[in-house]
Amino acid sequence: MNKLSCLIGLAAVVGATPALARDYVLLDTDKPAQNWKIDSQQLGIKTDKPFSVSLRTLHGGLQEGVSLIDIDTGAMTITVVPTRGMNVLRAVAGDVRMGWDSPVKDVVNPAFIEQNGRGGLGWLEGFNELVTRCGYEWVGHPGMDNGELLTLHGRAANIPASKVVLSIDEQPPYAIRLRGELKEQAFKKVDFSVATELSTTPGATGFVIDDTLTNNGDYPKEYQALYHNNFGTPLLGQGARFVAPVKQVSPFNAKARGDLANWQTYRGPxxxxxxxxxxxxxxxxxxxxxxxxxxxxxxxxxxxVDYNVQQLPVFSLWKNTDTEKQGYVTGLEPGTSFSYNRRFQRPLGLVPTIGPKEQRQFRVGFALLADKAAVDQAVQRVNEVQAGRPTEVREEPLVDLTKQQ
Amino acid sequence: MNKLSCLIGLAAVVGATPALARDYVLLDTDKPAQNWKIDSQQLGIKTDKPFSVSLRTLHGGLQEGVSLIDIDTGAMTITVVPTRGMNVLRAVAGDVRMGWDSPVKDVVNPAFIEQNGRGGLGWLEGFNELVTRCGYEWVGHPGMDNGELLTLHGRAANIPASKVVLSIDEQPPYAIRLRGELKEQAFKKVDFSVATELSTTPGATGFVIDDTLTNNGDYPKEYQALYHNNFGTPLLGQGARFVAPVKQVSPFNAKARGDLANWQTYRGPxxxxxxxxxxxxxxxxxxxxxxxxxxxxxxxxxxxVDYNVQQLPVFSLWKNTDTEKQGYVTGLEPGTSFSYNRRFQRPLGLVPTIGPKEQRQFRVGFALLADKAAVDQAVQRVNEVQAGRPTEVREEPLVDLTKQQ
Amino acid sequence: MNKLSCLIGLAAVVGATPALARDYVLLDTDKPAQNWKIDSQQLGIKTDKPFSVSLRTLHGGLQEGVSLIDIDTGAMTITVVPTRGMNVLRAVAGDVRMGWDSPVKDVVNPAFIEQNGRGGLGWLEGFNELVTRCGYEWVGHPGMDNGELLTLHGRAANIPASKVVLSIDEQPPYAIRLRGELKEQAFKKVDFSVATELSTTPGATGFVIDDTLTNNGDYPKEYQALYHNNFGTPLLGQGARFVAPVKQVSPFNAKARGDLANWQTYRGPxxxxxxxxxxxxxxxxxxxxxxxxxxxxxxxxxxxVDYNVQQLPVFSLWKNTDTEKQGYVTGLEPGTSFSYNRRFQRPLGLVPTIGPKEQRQFRVGFALLADKAAVDQAVQRVNEVQAGRPTEVREEPLVDLTKQQ
Structure with a gap:
C-alpha cells in the first residue's frame, strides 16, 4: 500500500482487481445510457457512510445527450462525464469543492464542438472540468506541426467513452471503480486506446485516476499526455500557496517571467x-x-495531487487568477510535456514515442486536505521528497515564443 | 400599448408578464424533448380561434434529433426550432407563408455542421429559416479578424436552446409566449446568454421576437446582432416593393451599386x-x-417588420432574387451591424460593446399584411416616421472591398 | 438480365420495381431508428435459404446513435450504415469477408467528425467501410480549389440518410432492396440528392449498388463520384492479383511509379x-x-466489381499493403475521377457537370467468387471485355504533384 492510497483511504483499490467484485455495465454498444442508480443498501453493504452511484443524461442546449455519473462515496460526490473523455467534472465534499466555475456552464457534447474553430481553440467552448484529459496524440497550444493544425490539447476530452463499467468490490473496503475506454483512432494517423479508471472507496474524500494508453498500431508513434487538473474556490484564494518538490521552475513566456518571484503564491481574483x-x-x-x-x-x-515522475516527468502550474466570472482557477498539471505546441516540445525532448503494442500508464491521485493536520502532513511529504535538493529558478522561458511562430 | 402590439393584436403581450399564466417546461436539463401538444380546449379557453402548441422531434438525415415547436394561433402556424437557436422556420396563415424555399430542405442539427468549413461558410449548410438569429459575438461575412477566422454570421443559429418554456396567460387575450435560452460561451472568449422570447396571441397573424443579450462576464465585450428575416413567395415576387423610412442607402459592393436605381423594387426570379x-x-x-x-x-x-433603431440602428436589405430553386428570397435584416466582416465594421462604428453584467434588448415584430388596407396603413406609418426627412442615396459602398481583404 | 445480375443471382432485381413488393419504412422524419427485425418465415416465404433484415442502433464512444442494417440473405450478411451515407460496412459469407480491418473500430457518427480537421483529412477518423461513397460535390485529396478547402473525398460518407425504406418482393426471387436518400445541400453552393439503393436476393453472395444523383438546382454544377470499395483479408494477401480490362495504367505519383512493374500483384503486409x-x-x-x-x-x-464506363469512366487501384494493424487493404474504385484534388482533375477532363434537374446513375455490383471456377469465369469475362486491345503503361503520372500545390 503506497502513500497515495493511504492518504485517501483507498486500501485495496490501487493494484490488481480482487477476485470478487460486482460489475455493472452502464454503457455499451447495445446498451444506451439510461437513468440508473445503485446504493450500498441495495448491495447489502453496511458502511458508516452509505454510498451510491448513479447515471443520468442531460438535455437541452449544448449538453443534449451528455451522460453524467455521480459517485457519492458518502463523504464526497465525484461527477464523471463519460461523454467527454471520462473527465471528472467536479468532486464535492460538504462545503469544499474540487473544481471551478468556468464561463462554460453546459457540459458540452463534443458533437457541437469544432476543435478546429477559433484557430484551433474550439476546445475552450467545452472546458469546465476538474480533471480534463489532454492528449494523447498531442497536447499544447494550437499551431502547425508537420503541416497540420494541432488543436488545443488534443482530442481526448472530446471523445465519448465506449463501454463504461462500474465495479464494486464485494469485500471491505468495497472499492468502487469506474472504467471507460477512449478510442483515439484515424486511418494512417493513430490507433490509440485509453483504458481509463477512476477508483475510490466508501467514505473517501479523494480518488485515483489510473489510465493505460495502448498503441494498437504497428508503428511507434509520438504521444503526449497532460492531466489538466483545475481548482477554483474555495481551495484557491488570495494567499493560497502551491508547494511541490521542484528541481527547476521557469516561466512559460515573457508575461510569466515578470511574476516569477511570486510563482508559488496566488493572488485573489x-x-x-x-x-x-x-x-x-x-x-x-x-x-x-x-x-x-x-x-x-x-x-x-x-x-x-499525487503522481509519478517516471510516468509524467514535467508539470505545468497554470495560474489563471483573473476575475471570478472570467474563470478564477489554477491548474496543477502533471504531464509528459508542457503546454507549448508540439513542434516546440520536440527539441525539449518532451515528445515521447510509444512503440507498437506498448502501453503507458498514468496514475494521478486526488486527495482533499480537510484540516491543518492534513495540509501539514502533505507539506511534510513534499519536504521529504525534495530532501534538501536545490531548486533551479530559471529566468528564461524554455522556449522563446517571440522568435518562433 | 404601442403600435407594434396594436398591429398584430398583441394587447397584453409586450411588457411585463401578467401574474397569472400557466407555464409548461418543454425542454430542460432533466426533460428531453418529447412529442407533446396542448390546445385551448384542454386549457378550458373558449376563443373564436382555437389555438394549440405542439412539440415534435425530427428524425433521419441531417435533421436527426431536431425539435420543432408549432404554435397554431388559430390564424397562423408559427414553427420554432429550439435546436437551432430558437430560430423561426416559417409562419403560415392560410395560403400566405412567411418564409422561403431554401435548397436546404432538412432542418439541420448543428451537430452535423462545420461552421468553419467552406472557408467559414459552413453556416450555409443549415440556412433555411424565416428568422435566423445572427450573432452575438459577431455577424457578417467570414474572414480573419484579430487572428481568428470569424465564420459567417456567428454561432447563434447553431446553438440549441436550453430550458424551453411555454407560457400561456390565463386571462384574455391569452398571450402565448415561448422562451428559450442560448448560451454562447467559451473560456477566455465569451460568456453571453440570450434569453429569447417569441410571443403571439390567439387569432394573431404575427408575432414578436424579444431577445435579451446578457454579458455574464467581468469584461466589456464586442458584440453584434443581426436578425436575418427572410421572405420568399408569395410575399416576394416581380414588382414587389420595399418601403421603409430611410436616412441613407448605399450599395454593399460594386455589384449592388450597378442596380442602385432599383433598390426598392424586386425582380422576379x-x-x-x-x-x-x-x-x-x-x-x-x-x-x-x-x-x-x-x-x-x-x-x-x-x-x-417593426423594430427600434436604438436597439438595432442599421438595416441590410438582401435581394437574392435568383431563380426559385437557387433560393428566391429577400432579407429584411435589422441589426447592430451590416454584413461585412467584423474587421470592416469596426471603423464604421458598428461593433458595439456590452459591459460586464449589462444587457441589450432586441425586439422585432412580424405582422402579416393581409389586404390592401393593411398594406396602405403600413406604408402610411412609414411615411409618418420618414416625416419628410431626406434620404441620402450614396453611390459608394461604405467599405471598399476591392482594396481590402 | 445482364451479366451483372446473372453472376450474383439477382434475377429480377436490376430494373424496374415489380408491382408487388412489401415496403417497410425503417427511418423517416417521424420515425426514429428502432431495433427491428423481419425474416422470411414471418413473411411467409419459403426459401432454401431463410433470410432476414434487422435494424439496430449502436451506443457508446464515437458510434453513439449510429444505426446499422443487417441484410442476411441466408448466404451473406450485408451490413449497411444509414447514418454514414448508406455505406456498406462489410459483407460476410461464411469465412469470407468483403471488407477490411481499419484502425478505426467504431462506426463513427458524423456528428463527431470534423472533416476540415487534420488539414482536410478528418474523414480518416471514420473510414472503415467496404463501400464508402465519395462525392458528390467533389472527391479527391484535400486542398484548395476556388478559394475553398476541399476536404478528403467529399461529404457523402458523412451524411446520414433520410427516409430509409426496405422493400421485399412478394414473388420469387423475392428481391430485397434497401433505399435511403442523401441530401447534399448548402445554400448558394449545392443542391444534390442521391437516391441510393442496395439490392440483393435470398441466397445471394453479392449485391448491387444503384445510386441516382439529382441536381435539384437551377444551375449546372460540377460533380464527382468515386466508389471507394475496400478489401482486406482473406481476399487480399501475398500474391493476390488484380485483373481488369485496362486501356491505360499510370502511377498516381512518384512513389507508385517505382512499383509500376508490379501494379497487378499484391504484396503481403x-x-x-x-x-x-x-x-x-x-x-x-x-x-x-x-x-x-x-x-x-x-x-x-x-x-x-462490375460497373459501366459510361457512368464511371476511370478507376483508382489503391494498394495499401502496409501492415495488418495499419490497415492492410486494397481499394477497387471506379469513379468519374481519380483521387487528385479537384483542381488537378479539371485539366484532365475529369470534373463533369450535371445540368439542372439532370440525373446521373451509378451502378456497382459486388459478387463473391467462391471457388476456382468462379474466379476463372470472371477472369475470362475480363479477357472478353479487353478483347485483345492494348494496355498502355504510362510511366509518368498524369499530374506532376512535385510541381503543383
Missing amino acids: TKDYDETVYNLVPYGDARGDTLAVLHNQAGDRGVR | TKDYDETVYNLVPYGDARGDTLAVLHNQAGDRGVR | TKDYDETVYNLVPYGDARGDTLAVLHNQAGDRGVR
Missing part, C-alpha cells in the same frame, strides 16, 4: 491578470513518486 | 442574378420605433 | 510500404459494361 504559467521539473522519491499541494492562506484546507 | 445587398440607415420616430415593409406588386399583401 | 495508387482507364464492352477482379494467389477465391 485580479482584473486583467489573465494567466501566468510556470514550467516545473519535479523531483520524485526513489520510486519516482511525487506530489503537488495547493492550500489556502490559513493552511487548513487544500488538495494534494 | 432572375437567372444569374445572385444577390444585391443595400446598407440602410433607417429613421425612427421620437422613440426610435421604426419599421420596414415588403409588399407585393398589387399592394394587397405584405409583411411589416 | 509490408512494413513501411504505406500505399501505391494506380490510375486506370478501363475498357468496357459495347455497352460500356466492365469489371474488375481481385483474387487470391491460389485463384480460388475472389471478388468481382
Whole structure:
C-alpha cells in the first residue's frame, strides 16, 4: 500500500482487481445510457457512510445527450462525464469543492464542438472540468506541426467513452471503480486506446485516476499526455500557496517571467491578470513518486495531487487568477510535456514515442486536505521528497515564443 | 400599448408578464424533448380561434434529433426550432407563408455542421429559416479578424436552446409566449446568454421576437446582432416593393451599386442574378420605433417588420432574387451591424460593446399584411416616421472591398 | 438480365420495381431508428435459404446513435450504415469477408467528425467501410480549389440518410432492396440528392449498388463520384492479383511509379510500404459494361466489381499493403475521377457537370467468387471485355504533384 492510497483511504483499490467484485455495465454498444442508480443498501453493504452511484443524461442546449455519473462515496460526490473523455467534472465534499466555475456552464457534447474553430481553440467552448484529459496524440497550444493544425490539447476530452463499467468490490473496503475506454483512432494517423479508471472507496474524500494508453498500431508513434487538473474556490484564494518538490521552475513566456518571484503564491481574483504559467521539473522519491499541494492562506484546507515522475516527468502550474466570472482557477498539471505546441516540445525532448503494442500508464491521485493536520502532513511529504535538493529558478522561458511562430 | 402590439393584436403581450399564466417546461436539463401538444380546449379557453402548441422531434438525415415547436394561433402556424437557436422556420396563415424555399430542405442539427468549413461558410449548410438569429459575438461575412477566422454570421443559429418554456396567460387575450435560452460561451472568449422570447396571441397573424443579450462576464465585450428575416413567395415576387423610412442607402459592393436605381423594387426570379445587398440607415420616430415593409406588386399583401433603431440602428436589405430553386428570397435584416466582416465594421462604428453584467434588448415584430388596407396603413406609418426627412442615396459602398481583404 | 445480375443471382432485381413488393419504412422524419427485425418465415416465404433484415442502433464512444442494417440473405450478411451515407460496412459469407480491418473500430457518427480537421483529412477518423461513397460535390485529396478547402473525398460518407425504406418482393426471387436518400445541400453552393439503393436476393453472395444523383438546382454544377470499395483479408494477401480490362495504367505519383512493374500483384503486409495508387482507364464492352477482379494467389477465391464506363469512366487501384494493424487493404474504385484534388482533375477532363434537374446513375455490383471456377469465369469475362486491345503503361503520372500545390 503506497502513500497515495493511504492518504485517501483507498486500501485495496490501487493494484490488481480482487477476485470478487460486482460489475455493472452502464454503457455499451447495445446498451444506451439510461437513468440508473445503485446504493450500498441495495448491495447489502453496511458502511458508516452509505454510498451510491448513479447515471443520468442531460438535455437541452449544448449538453443534449451528455451522460453524467455521480459517485457519492458518502463523504464526497465525484461527477464523471463519460461523454467527454471520462473527465471528472467536479468532486464535492460538504462545503469544499474540487473544481471551478468556468464561463462554460453546459457540459458540452463534443458533437457541437469544432476543435478546429477559433484557430484551433474550439476546445475552450467545452472546458469546465476538474480533471480534463489532454492528449494523447498531442497536447499544447494550437499551431502547425508537420503541416497540420494541432488543436488545443488534443482530442481526448472530446471523445465519448465506449463501454463504461462500474465495479464494486464485494469485500471491505468495497472499492468502487469506474472504467471507460477512449478510442483515439484515424486511418494512417493513430490507433490509440485509453483504458481509463477512476477508483475510490466508501467514505473517501479523494480518488485515483489510473489510465493505460495502448498503441494498437504497428508503428511507434509520438504521444503526449497532460492531466489538466483545475481548482477554483474555495481551495484557491488570495494567499493560497502551491508547494511541490521542484528541481527547476521557469516561466512559460515573457508575461510569466515578470511574476516569477511570486510563482508559488496566488493572488485573489485580479482584473486583467489573465494567466501566468510556470514550467516545473519535479523531483520524485526513489520510486519516482511525487506530489503537488495547493492550500489556502490559513493552511487548513487544500488538495494534494499525487503522481509519478517516471510516468509524467514535467508539470505545468497554470495560474489563471483573473476575475471570478472570467474563470478564477489554477491548474496543477502533471504531464509528459508542457503546454507549448508540439513542434516546440520536440527539441525539449518532451515528445515521447510509444512503440507498437506498448502501453503507458498514468496514475494521478486526488486527495482533499480537510484540516491543518492534513495540509501539514502533505507539506511534510513534499519536504521529504525534495530532501534538501536545490531548486533551479530559471529566468528564461524554455522556449522563446517571440522568435518562433 | 404601442403600435407594434396594436398591429398584430398583441394587447397584453409586450411588457411585463401578467401574474397569472400557466407555464409548461418543454425542454430542460432533466426533460428531453418529447412529442407533446396542448390546445385551448384542454386549457378550458373558449376563443373564436382555437389555438394549440405542439412539440415534435425530427428524425433521419441531417435533421436527426431536431425539435420543432408549432404554435397554431388559430390564424397562423408559427414553427420554432429550439435546436437551432430558437430560430423561426416559417409562419403560415392560410395560403400566405412567411418564409422561403431554401435548397436546404432538412432542418439541420448543428451537430452535423462545420461552421468553419467552406472557408467559414459552413453556416450555409443549415440556412433555411424565416428568422435566423445572427450573432452575438459577431455577424457578417467570414474572414480573419484579430487572428481568428470569424465564420459567417456567428454561432447563434447553431446553438440549441436550453430550458424551453411555454407560457400561456390565463386571462384574455391569452398571450402565448415561448422562451428559450442560448448560451454562447467559451473560456477566455465569451460568456453571453440570450434569453429569447417569441410571443403571439390567439387569432394573431404575427408575432414578436424579444431577445435579451446578457454579458455574464467581468469584461466589456464586442458584440453584434443581426436578425436575418427572410421572405420568399408569395410575399416576394416581380414588382414587389420595399418601403421603409430611410436616412441613407448605399450599395454593399460594386455589384449592388450597378442596380442602385432599383433598390426598392424586386425582380422576379432572375437567372444569374445572385444577390444585391443595400446598407440602410433607417429613421425612427421620437422613440426610435421604426419599421420596414415588403409588399407585393398589387399592394394587397405584405409583411411589416417593426423594430427600434436604438436597439438595432442599421438595416441590410438582401435581394437574392435568383431563380426559385437557387433560393428566391429577400432579407429584411435589422441589426447592430451590416454584413461585412467584423474587421470592416469596426471603423464604421458598428461593433458595439456590452459591459460586464449589462444587457441589450432586441425586439422585432412580424405582422402579416393581409389586404390592401393593411398594406396602405403600413406604408402610411412609414411615411409618418420618414416625416419628410431626406434620404441620402450614396453611390459608394461604405467599405471598399476591392482594396481590402 | 445482364451479366451483372446473372453472376450474383439477382434475377429480377436490376430494373424496374415489380408491382408487388412489401415496403417497410425503417427511418423517416417521424420515425426514429428502432431495433427491428423481419425474416422470411414471418413473411411467409419459403426459401432454401431463410433470410432476414434487422435494424439496430449502436451506443457508446464515437458510434453513439449510429444505426446499422443487417441484410442476411441466408448466404451473406450485408451490413449497411444509414447514418454514414448508406455505406456498406462489410459483407460476410461464411469465412469470407468483403471488407477490411481499419484502425478505426467504431462506426463513427458524423456528428463527431470534423472533416476540415487534420488539414482536410478528418474523414480518416471514420473510414472503415467496404463501400464508402465519395462525392458528390467533389472527391479527391484535400486542398484548395476556388478559394475553398476541399476536404478528403467529399461529404457523402458523412451524411446520414433520410427516409430509409426496405422493400421485399412478394414473388420469387423475392428481391430485397434497401433505399435511403442523401441530401447534399448548402445554400448558394449545392443542391444534390442521391437516391441510393442496395439490392440483393435470398441466397445471394453479392449485391448491387444503384445510386441516382439529382441536381435539384437551377444551375449546372460540377460533380464527382468515386466508389471507394475496400478489401482486406482473406481476399487480399501475398500474391493476390488484380485483373481488369485496362486501356491505360499510370502511377498516381512518384512513389507508385517505382512499383509500376508490379501494379497487378499484391504484396503481403509490408512494413513501411504505406500505399501505391494506380490510375486506370478501363475498357468496357459495347455497352460500356466492365469489371474488375481481385483474387487470391491460389485463384480460388475472389471478388468481382462490375460497373459501366459510361457512368464511371476511370478507376483508382489503391494498394495499401502496409501492415495488418495499419490497415492492410486494397481499394477497387471506379469513379468519374481519380483521387487528385479537384483542381488537378479539371485539366484532365475529369470534373463533369450535371445540368439542372439532370440525373446521373451509378451502378456497382459486388459478387463473391467462391471457388476456382468462379474466379476463372470472371477472369475470362475480363479477357472478353479487353478483347485483345492494348494496355498502355504510362510511366509518368498524369499530374506532376512535385510541381503543383
